């Protein structure tokens with residue numbers, strides 16, 4: 001694990017967005033299309049805002065969420081809504097968003113169709129993940145109903161998850177897909193998550209799901 005510390009969250013957002021743009025640009029020099037996976041939640045917004053001002057061949061970038069809450073796109077908690085409102089703007093409006101939600105009552109009913117739309121775009125070229133203070137990443141939560149299956153080397157690319165403390169069903173990229181990304185960044189802020197990160201480094205993915213990517217990840221932290 002490489003840990004990069006920043007003096008403040010603005011510097012983290014600006015520097016990380018520069019690095020992501022550089023990695024996307026580099027990948028675009030070798031591939032017709034590249035896959036950029038991003039988290040939901042509250043951390044990525046400022047990074048997204050900075051990326052919207054970056055000139056690159058966004059029309060050849062396929063954006064996919066690392067996970068989604070099973071809520072309508074119009075809901076406040078929708079990560080799809082977050083990406084549409086904060087990332088797919090400005091220059092980045094030309095990017096394609098691969099869907100990770102559908103209008104079925106449960107994620108299980110949409111898994112086959114959403115997986116068909118995702119698989120041709122793997123591996124992920126540039127992956128950004130968040131982390132909760134409970135050391136979850138994407139929607140791989142400690143104690144989740146199918147966590148062991150989602151961490152397994154033979155896990156399907158997408159799985160529905162239900163976890164204690166998650167207010168709604170989730171759909172998530174699984175550990176093999178996250179670990180298979182060519183470049184992995186984890187973005188965390190605050191003292192509580194920094195302490196959780198230190199703990200996770202010595203734990204198993206079953207105890208601390210973020211540990212499934214830490215050996216390959218660059219972790220970006222600001223207070």
Ligand SMILES: O=C(O)[C@H](O)[C@@H](O)[C@H](O)[C@H](O)COP(=O)(O)O
Nearest residue numbers: 039040041042043130131132138
């Ligand atoms: O759907 C989500 O919430 C995210 O994808 C999730 O994995 C997030 O990255 C962490 O929960 C951290 O969330 P914050 O950035 O809001 O702390």
